[in-house]
Amino acid sequence: MSGRSTDDPAATAAATRREPTEAAVRDRLDRVTDPELDESIVALEYIDEIAIEGETVTVDFTLPTAWCSPAFAWMMATDARDEIETLESVDTATIRLHEHMHETEITEGVNQRQSFAETFPDADGGVAEIRATLDQKARLARQYEAINALTDAGLDPEQIVDLTEPDIELSDESAIVYVRNSAVAVAVSREPIAEYLQKARTVGLYREEEPVFRDPEGEPIDPERFAVVQKRARLASVNMSGQGNICDALNEARRAEDRPPLSELDH
Amino acid sequence: MYQANGEDIFVIDGHVHLWDASKENIKHEGGEQFIQCFYDYHTGFTPEDKQWSLDEYRKYGAERMVEDLFGNAAVDMGIFQPSYLTDFYDEGFNTIDQNGRLAEKYPERFINNGRFDPREGEDGLADLERQKEEYDIEGVKLYTAEWKGDSKGWRLDSEAAFEFLEKCSELGIDKIHAHKGPTIRPLNRDAFDVADVDDAASSFPELEFVVEHVGLPRLDDFCWIAAQEPNVYGGLAVAAPLAVHRPRKFGEIMGELLFWLGEDRLLFGSDYALWNPDWLVETVMDAELTDEQRDEYDVRLDIDTMKKIMGENAAELYDIDIEAKKREFRTDDISEQFGLGDHYGEPAAADD
Numbered sequence: 001m002s003g004r005s006t007d008d009p010a011a012t013a014a015a016t017r018r019e020p021t022e023a024a025v026r027d028r029l030d031r032v033t034d035p036e037l038d039e040s041i042v043a044l045e046y047i048d049e050i051a052i053e054g055e056t057v058t059v060d061f062t063l064p065t066a067w068c069s070p071a072f073a074w075m076m077a078t079d080a081r082d083e084i085e086t087l088e089s090v091d092t093a094t095i096r097l098h099e100h101m102h103e104t105e106i107t108e109g110v111n112q113r114q115s116f117a118e119t120f121p122d123a124d125g126g127v128a129e130i131r132a133t134l135d136q137k138a139r140l141a142r143q144y145e146a147i148n149a150l151t152d153a154g155l156d157p158e159q160i161v162d163l164t165e166p167d168i169e170l171s172d173e174s175a176i177v178y179v180r181n182s183a184v185a186v187a188v189s190r191e192p193i194a195e196y197l198q199k200a201r202t203v204g205l206y207r208e209e210e211p212v213f214r215d216p217e218g219e220p221i222d223p224e225r226f227a228v229v230q231k232r233a234r235l236a237s238v239n240m241s242g243q244g245n246i247c248d249a250l251n252e253a254r255r256a257e258d259r260p261p262l263s264e265l266d267h
Numbered sequence: 268m269y270q271a272n273g274e275d276i277f278v279i280d281g282h283v284h285l286w287d288a289s290k291e292n293i294k295h296e297g298g299e300q301f302i303q304c305f306y307d308y309h310t311g312f313t314p315e316d317k318q319w320s321l322d323e324y325r326k327y328g329a330e331r332m333v334e335d336l337f338g339n340a341a342v343d344m345g346i347f348q349p350s351y352l353t354d355f356y357d358e359g360f361n362t363i364d365q366n367g368r369l370a371e372k373y374p375e376r377f378i379n380n381g382r383f384d385p386r387e388g389e390d391g392l393a394d395l396e397r398q399k400e401e402y403d404i405e406g407v408k409l410y411t412a413e414w415k416g417d418s419k420g421w422r423l424d425s426e427a428a429f430e431f432l433e434k435c436s437e438l439g440i441d442k443i444h445a446h447k448g449p450t451i452r453p454l455n456r457d458a459f460d461v462a463d464v465d466d467a468a469s470s471f472p473e474l475e476f477v478v479e480h481v482g483l484p485r486l487d488d489f490c491w492i493a494a495q496e497p498n499v500y501g502g503l504a505v506a507a508p509l510a511v512h513r514p515r516k517f518g519e520i521m522g523e524l525l526f527w528l529g530e531d532r533l534l535f536g537s538d539y540a541l542w543n544p545d546w547l548v549e550t551v552m553d554a555e556l557t558d559e560q561r562d563e564y565d566v567r568l569d570i571d572t573m574k575k576i577m578g579e580n581a582a583e584l585y586d587i588d589i590e591a592k593k594r595e596f597r598t599d600d601i602s603e604q605f606g607l608g609d610h611y612g613e614p615a616a617a618d619d
Contacts, residue, residue, distance in 0.1 A: 036484060065304075065307060066300075066303075066304075067300070067304045067307075101300060122417075122419065123419075137487065216491075231526070232487070232491065234523075235486070235487045235490055235491070235523055235527070236487045238486065238487075238519050238520065238522075238523050239483075239484065239485065239486040239487040241516070241519075242483065242484070242486060242509075242516055242519070242520055243483065243484040245509065245513045245516045246311075246449075246483065246484070246509075249311035249312055249512065249513070250307050250308065250311050252311060253306075253307040253308075253309075253310040253311035254307055256310060259307075259310070
């Protein structure tokens with residue numbers, strides 16, 4: 001926008017349309033998760049830089065390891081691009097991946113709006129299926145926290161497995177859950193319930209009026225199997241956070257001062 | 268033998284390699300990436316004063332390996348698990364023949380496993396027979412994510428793999444160690460999938476399947492499969508070194524494994540030289556569950572459990588008589604080299 005004088009009518013029009021703020025972009029990026037860890041890429045500190053020029057946003061990001069699955073890197077890059085472009089004030093989002101063994105392919109492919117298969121002709125299959133698998137795992141891990149919150153609040157398994165969306169009311173601070181034909185309302189903290197419902201909706205787990213909590217296969221939970229389903233949900237949660245620990249350690253290793261640079265890959 | 272509270276722990280390291288990732292042996296950039304990726308795992312989960320340089324790490328040789336494993340008696344026996352990666356390394360990364368040279372020098376200390384790759388067809392079946400004849404192998408290590416030409420991997424539940432499993436059964440090769448864990452360049456849809464083990468294990472009940480690296484990052488799928496298939500075991504390579512900097516997470520993973528598999532189907536492995544048992548054994552032995560974890564999982568990580576995980580389970584699987592081994596090790600070459608004879612000496616009264 002430089003070079004235009006302030007009394008230029010076009011510049012005035014652009015100014016009133018407002019540039020996106022960095023906060024708005026960051027807020028959008030916060031909705032993008034590392035699919036393997038189910039955590040926000042902002043919270044995980046993957047974002048190196050956000051540059052805004054008029055209606056164009058450029059985001060630079062780096063993953064914990066250079067060996068991070070290209071399919072996962074691809075999902076994060078395309079999700080980041082699409083989230084930012086939902087902002088009305090943004091025309092184009094450019095995403096650049098750094099220090100990854102496939103940084104060039106992914107950066108070019110994502111910004112040229114190619115598909116994963118076009119970018120990686122070697123790969124057998126697209127990313128949709130693996131994304132669905134990981135979403136299911138994230139859904140189950142979130143269910144573990146949600147059901148724990150409800151159990152702690154005194155609900156019993158029979159009540160929990162029957163809950164549908166109309167039984168749950170989300171407010172700013174809490175989630176109100178109605179049981180016994182709406183005769184009793186129980187308040188629990190909002191976060192585990194809201195996060196669970198958000199992911200469950202993403203994976204299209206149920207229709208309205210159907211139970212929101214499901215076993216790992218997506219079926220309503222038989223109250224007799226409530227305990228084992230919750231144990232499997234715990235396992236999903238331990239797996240995700242365990243992988244987070246491994247990524248974390250690899251990240252520290254690659255950033256160590258005496259680590260040989262990847263650019264030495266000259267074979 | 269490792270000693271804890273006056274008790275001897277006979278340690279069988281269920282996962283060791285004698286590899287060569289020297290620059291001269293690398294023929295594809297994948298080979299360089301592979302060793303660099305390993306090196307990140309090494310430094311990420313090794314105490315700072317125990318870390319190797321990348322050059323040491325590329326190729327350490329037989330002498331050093333023997334010293335690292337047995338020199339301070341951290342380990343009593345080791346099981347070689349070859350990884351060929353011949354698309355990346357001229358002579359292979361560590362083949363049965365490379366590992367075998369050392370195993371044959373100390374046959375009382377090493378078990379030398381073979382491998383197969385169903386994509387090799389008839390030649391592969393013939394080579395499996397050769398491995399049985401030359402090394403009398405009892406087990407194979409399988410690396411389903413290995414590149415080969417245009418192929419980026421294979422599945423254990425494929426028709427071709429079943430043909431090889433049948434051959435294993437026929438030849439009495441009944442320990443199937445499948446690498447299901449971290450991998451680089453996992454371009455194919457889901458290189459981490461462990462579901463293929465399920466089908467293979469139920470189709471071949473006479474074979475024992477050891478899932479190396481307990482399926483990480485698919486611990487959840489692995490535990491669920493293992494809970495239902497009695498012939499599925501968990502190899503702790505990669506999980507074990509979490510005990511270094513992330514003991515709480517290690518406790519959680521052990522809690523899950525003990526909960527779903529019990530204490531009889533878990534095998535310690537250092538994945539040497541990824542990690543060195545000369546410090547790892549002690550770190551794992553010192554690991555404890557928090558009170559909270561003990562309550563949550565209702566399992567124990569006490570000395571009896573650890574004895575099983577560190578050696579007795581592998582001994583059971585490979586028909587190793589631990590007491591006979593102890594007697595043998597009073598005078599074997601390794602004990603003489605490192606002055607360990609007394610170490611395997613007569614226990615005060617227990618041996619009468």
